[in-house]
Amino acid sequence: MYIDSHVHTSFSGDSDTPPEKQIEQAISLGMPVLYITDHQDFDCPPGVPEFTFETEPYFRKLRELKEQFRDRIELRIGVELGLQTNIPTDLTAYASGHPFDFIIGSTHVCCGMDPYYPEFYENRPEEEAYRSYFEYELENIKAYDCFDVAGHLDYVVRYGPNKNTFYSYEKYKELFDEILKTLIAKGKGIECNTAGFKAGLNHPHPTEEILKRYRELGGEILTLGSDAHQTVHLAYHFSAIGDLLKSCGFRYYTVFKDRKPEFLPL
Template sequence: MKYRYLSDCHTHSDCSRDASDPTMMLCECACRLGLYALTITDHCECNVYEEDGYDRSVRQSYFEARKASAVFHGRLHVRAGVEIGQPMQNLAAAEEILDACDFDFVLASVHNVRGMPDFYELDYSQVDITKVLHLYFDEILETIEWGKFDSLAHLTYPWRYIVGEHGLAIDNAQFSGRIDEVLKALIKKGKALEVNTSGLRQKLGDTMPNLPIVERYHELGGKLITLGSDAHRWPDVCGGVEQGMELIKKAGFTHFSLYSHHEPKLLPIE
């Protein structure tokens, strides 16, 4: 490994419905790769919290992460986290699970806007993409104002499907003002921006967000940044994270953040 403190702060175990491998397997992989830290951030989709059993699976994920932390003590720093999806669509669910578990790290994400399916499932021939993206940024801003999280996951998530999977063009300049709103809101609230590297191994071929947005975050005064592979299986643990480190360094950052009990520890990029 090129970087001394290389860490993956966004991973999914088999406690996520769309992931396949147990926490222990993810940690074994992280150890083999020489990672400094691994954070388990299984899904909690608030809009289907009880219907899809997230009220149970997230508690199990928390237990597994804490168990792994003890098992791998001295070899790997294991953090217990969660990816809170669509918290504004069911605030009671979001706040219930955050009260139930003493997480180290909370990612906030928006996978779908109110009344619509996940961007993965959306039929783009039947919607006004510009309108949907404005709704996406609206909901992200609501989430930041709520503020009960540590880092904003994969800003530009819709690009993974609109551009990457469907090959539809988006005029990024058209949304630069909205993106600035998000970045400024994060800075004002003292929240981190995640660089999600999953797009590098997918058709999108880029991080979420990409370099120009990360550079803009730095330019605006952003200091807190996290890195995550968004792995849903053990072979993808740390996938692209070294490239992510190179990207944030190019954007002007000298440190990235690793969270423990919601407190960011700034680790040098070295």
């Protein structure tokens, strides 16, 4: 069983799953290591639910569970850090001020809105909305070094009016190539996020074309994440992900401990 590096619990504003349940599910699947990576999205726009947690209680609880389950699974403590420029919170200080094993840097807010909501797509073509998201994602990636991998690079497509019907790497090639080259130059990775399959896209985030392009450009750091908010979605579609990634040119995937990458065979 591959290691799931992107998992949410009741510490996230959009999950009510206790961390114990995610850990027990991982054990039942035969997973040797599990990451908890709850949402820490500071300074979200008005109208968006709270997506922050108190960091000290988070570490205290997860360390207790790490000890409780240590003979059955290794628990590693991560975070999904929401990237935004021009906010008062110092994300770099936050990331360096806590002993996370792993940090996912994700763009959940663009133009003051979360693409989860229909308002993001109103009064403009879908292609324009997607492009504005990718442009802001590139801005975030250029601005920050306080993460290990960029999360779900084409997250916006999950919620667009037509989802991925008219979407392709080629349509936004110049943006994606700059995103990928910037990540590689900074020594950062990307994740293969299988929630795209759960959302009915029949592809991971990002798509196979982008995964393949990342590898062609020399990218090697690639984590696997289900983005599970419920136990039923833990390791979602992992049974087929090895063959998919091998077809994109990968032979290894990556896990992190103390923010340092380890490479494991697919």
